[in-house]
Each structure stands twice: as C-alpha cells, then as structure tokens.
Amino acid sequence: MTVAMSTDSGFGSGNDEGAISDVLNGFALTSGLRRRKRGKRRDEPDDDGRDATGEPDSREAPSSSPAEPTDVVWPGEEDHDRSWTGEEQFVSAEPIPVEPVAPPSAAEETGFVRPYAITGGRTKANYPLELETLISTRDAAVLPVPDQLEHQVIMEECRTPRSVAEIAAVLQVPLGVARVLISDAADTGLVTVHRTVAGSENAEAHFMLMERVLSGLRRL
Amino acid sequence: MDSVGFKAPRQAAPQTMTSAKIVVAGGFGAGKTTFVGSVSEIVPLTTEAMMTDASTGIDDTAATPNKSTTTVAMDFGRVSLDEDLILYLFGTPGQERFWFMWDDLVRGAIGAVVLADTRRLADSFAPIDFFEDRGLPYIVGVNTFDGVLQHDLNDVREALSIDESIPLVRCDARQRESTKQTLITMVEYAMQQWLAVRGAAAPKPVG
Structure with missing residues (x-):
C-alpha cells in the first residue's frame, strides 16, 4: 500500500x-x-x-x-x-x-473482434465448402433482406460466382469463419453452393475436369 | 394487363459452375506469388505482410536479400478457362508454421507445382514429402531467376532425389507463357498418373 x-x-x-x-x-x-x-x-x-x-x-x-x-x-x-x-x-x-x-x-x-465472434462461436459449416467451391447469389427477387453485414458482402460479391477463398479474402476473415458465414447464407437461401468435383469421391468426374482444364489452359 | 411488361429478374436457368484447383508450393522466396500472378486474371488475393524484425531469425533471408515481403497466409489467383470453368491457383503458405492449411489446399486438387530455388533446394523437400505422402501428383519447376539456370536439371533431380517419372521443368515465374506451359505439363502429368492408377477400371471417355 x-x-x-x-x-x-x-x-x-x-x-x-x-x-x-x-x-x-x-x-x-x-x-x-x-x-x-x-x-x-x-x-x-x-x-x-x-x-x-x-x-x-x-x-x-x-x-x-x-x-x-x-x-x-x-x-x-x-x-x-x-x-x-x-x-x-x-x-x-x-x-x-x-x-x-x-x-x-x-x-x-478490444482493438479487434475475435474472428469466431461473428459466427456466434460456431465452427461447423453445413456444406462441403472447399477453398475453390463456387458460390453465387440467388435471384434477388425472392430474398429476404439479409440482416448481417457479412451476408450482404457475400451477396454483393457473389453476383458473379466467387470461390470460398475469395469470399474469405474479401471479408478479411479466416477461412473457417467464412465457411460458417457462407453456410448460413446458403441456409437462408441467399446464395447457391455449386458442386465441387472432389478428387477421390468421383474419380471419373475428376478426370473429365482435368481434361477440361488442360484444354482450357492450352487455349489461354 | 397487370402483368404486361413485367419480367421476373431471374435467369433462364441456374448456370452450373465448375472450379478446379492447382497448388503452387515451394520454399520461402521461391517465386510462388510471382508464378500465380503471372497467369491470374485478378491481382492475386494475398495476405502479405511486410517482413519486419519480428521475422528476423525465423525467415532465412540470406539467399534473397532483396525480398522485403513474404506470404504469411496463402495467396491465390483465378484463371477463367471457360464460361463455366474457373481454375484457382493456390500458393502455399511460405513458412512451415502454416502447415495446418495444407490439408485444405491439397483436398480435391488436380496436382501441384513445386517451385524450386536452386540456391536453396532443401526448401523443396518438405512440400515434395507432403505431396508424396498424400499421393498428390506434382511436378517440379526450377525457377530460373534472371533467366539463368544455375544448375543442370539432372543434377537438380538427383539433389531432390525424385523419381525419373516426375517431370522436372525449368520455368520463369515472371513469364505468363512459361507459367502456362508449366501448368499444362502438370495437368498432363496428373492425367497420366490418374490413368496409371485407375485406368484399367475406368471406362474410356466417349469420343
């Protein structure tokens, strides 16, 4: 004292x-x-x-x-x-x-918001969201108004299809956080999650994809 | 009457988009970001931080004295190959303390390009080991800084102790055409590998 x-x-x-x-x-x-x-x-x-x-x-x-x-x-x-x-x-x-x-x-x-505070602490996504999985905004006419800022950003960004990685970069949040936010947006019907051709699950589709990528690269 | 002139702003059919992914690996300062940037249609979305005193003693800058930034998270570029096909190139995190991201990177990837810097070949060992362990097809691109190939490619192959079947090409990460050719070599090799492993069981593509 x-x-x-x-x-x-x-x-x-x-x-x-x-x-x-x-x-x-x-x-x-x-x-x-x-x-x-x-x-x-x-x-x-x-x-x-x-x-x-x-x-x-x-x-x-x-x-x-x-x-x-x-x-x-x-x-x-x-x-x-x-x-x-x-x-x-x-x-x-x-x-x-x-x-x-x-x-x-x-x-x-605080200086910053802890990343998973945005997701309410949740870390799980309901969709298989790979880095390259494409997301696109659904028809705006049938959408409710998104009440979360991040969802608005996602909707704005995905008017042309964007990958999960791009969305994470734009939102400036870690990948895991972006996955939950995208998953929520998809659950709410704001965005569509495009199917990703995963290598091991569908080998034939993966081979077709490689063929398309190869010819695409040659055309560049 | 009430519906005259009204058109719902909806697309005729929801377009299905496809994406693919190629991993670009290599040691610190091997040219990954340059490689991705030379072919990407967007400025690579990177999380680069100025290398400060904080990285002294962690990142070895002896061989690349002019490098002032380093990738502290993955960076990636985008290449639209078709109306409905987008290729993403993901550069691996430059430091080994970011290994946790590599599982995400390799899952579902077509394959990987390991960029080797002959001044520090040992940096390529870790990515090569990782891809071999995961069974991901990879090729090695020897980045010819300033257009000069310092070593014979066979010597590099021997130093890396990689199998003869694995393509080893020289590339200039700054040149779009060189990057493109390296990627083509990689996809061709991945397809060969795919056929070698699964070819017998798979039906031949029609046409």
Whole structure:
C-alpha cells in the first residue's frame, strides 16, 4: 500500500495534464474502484448492491489485457490502477458518486473482434465448402433482406460466382469463419453452393475436369 | 394487363459452375506469388505482410536479400478457362508454421507445382514429402531467376532425389507463357498418373 501511495503522488504531479491522460484517469477511476470492491468483497461478504454491476466488468478487463500486448491503454492503466488503490481509503471513507464515465470505445477496448465472434462461436459449416467451391447469389427477387453485414458482402460479391477463398479474402476473415458465414447464407437461401468435383469421391468426374482444364489452359 | 411488361429478374436457368484447383508450393522466396500472378486474371488475393524484425531469425533471408515481403497466409489467383470453368491457383503458405492449411489446399486438387530455388533446394523437400505422402501428383519447376539456370536439371533431380517419372521443368515465374506451359505439363502429368492408377477400371471417355 505504501508503494502504491508513492506512485500516486508521483503520478499526480507529473501526468495529470492533457486530454488523453484525463480519459485514462476516468477509465482508471472506475476500474480501480471495481477492483477494490471485488477485493473488498472477499474480505467482507456484506457489500452494497452496486458491486453486482461492477463485477462483470472487472472480470472482463484483466482477461482481455493479455491479448493486446501492444495496446497503449493497458500499461498506462496499470499505473493509474496502482495510484487509485492509493486513493482507496479516501474513496471508501466518503463514497464519491462515480461519475458516469463513458465506456471506452469498442476500438479502444478490444482493438479487434475475435474472428469466431461473428459466427456466434460456431465452427461447423453445413456444406462441403472447399477453398475453390463456387458460390453465387440467388435471384434477388425472392430474398429476404439479409440482416448481417457479412451476408450482404457475400451477396454483393457473389453476383458473379466467387470461390470460398475469395469470399474469405474479401471479408478479411479466416477461412473457417467464412465457411460458417457462407453456410448460413446458403441456409437462408441467399446464395447457391455449386458442386465441387472432389478428387477421390468421383474419380471419373475428376478426370473429365482435368481434361477440361488442360484444354482450357492450352487455349489461354 | 397487370402483368404486361413485367419480367421476373431471374435467369433462364441456374448456370452450373465448375472450379478446379492447382497448388503452387515451394520454399520461402521461391517465386510462388510471382508464378500465380503471372497467369491470374485478378491481382492475386494475398495476405502479405511486410517482413519486419519480428521475422528476423525465423525467415532465412540470406539467399534473397532483396525480398522485403513474404506470404504469411496463402495467396491465390483465378484463371477463367471457360464460361463455366474457373481454375484457382493456390500458393502455399511460405513458412512451415502454416502447415495446418495444407490439408485444405491439397483436398480435391488436380496436382501441384513445386517451385524450386536452386540456391536453396532443401526448401523443396518438405512440400515434395507432403505431396508424396498424400499421393498428390506434382511436378517440379526450377525457377530460373534472371533467366539463368544455375544448375543442370539432372543434377537438380538427383539433389531432390525424385523419381525419373516426375517431370522436372525449368520455368520463369515472371513469364505468363512459361507459367502456362508449366501448368499444362502438370495437368498432363496428373492425367497420366490418374490413368496409371485407375485406368484399367475406368471406362474410356466417349469420343
């Protein structure tokens, strides 16, 4: 605690100017409070009701920090944290109304969306979607309005047939994510999945395909 | 009256499209991206990242000092061969830490072209082993950087210790015609292989 106190004073004298550090201060204020409260609860089971709202956030914050070693917010925040644990006594003696600090913007907090969050965590596709499997958008007249941005991109992209790999590249998502999104789009009737001639399953068709590719290459 | 002039914006018949896939493999800096790009009708969709300090000590750049980027994920190009036939060329991920993607790459592929850089032949061993293990037909293209073939092709074959039946061709990855010929050689070889393995059981194509 004494260490924390000393960092606090050092911080307060040097760093409290500038809009960015103000924001960081505000951010640190809440998280510091929440952490304090969680720590307090371990010691004293009877706590006020506000703790319940603070709890999920305080659990979320540390878990996301290791994923972003380069994020500038977190290292700074650690310093602030220590400083605000220093203020702990003051806060607990006379609870300041925690000013509604605007939650950090999505970009600031996470930096990116984890890929499979787009698919709701699902990893399985309902269709055999190879890298080269072609997808084309169905007749737009009978389509419901797609409610997911990715589906709109897929529909736009596949007006001329596009491969799974191309769709993944356009969406800038990993292949597995693209497969689930395409599968969903096909289930909803937005797109058609063309049949892929897989080598082992239909050897004769595979040979015919090779013949066609060969003559096609020669014509190039 | 109410239907006069109304035409449903639907195609007469849903067109069936077919696609095929050829894998382009080779070591780091062997020219895979150039090879794909020389024949692709689209700018190859690549996930290339500038090679930074992060790759120092991981990617060996001693033999290709001028190379400033490396493919960190697969890149691929598209060649429309017919109205309803599209060929995709997939470059393999340049580093062995991306091996997990190779199963996707080889499944259903016609075959593979292994681009060999004679300055670092050993880089070709891993892809060759992989394709032999999976039974995927492959040929070796010795990329002649700057148009100069540094070694006799027979020496290269011996150094790679590949069977005499496997085509070994020289190619210039920058030249569309050279790339095209290499691909033709590959598909021809794949068809020969197919006939050798299954020919007896398969019915002859009509015509």
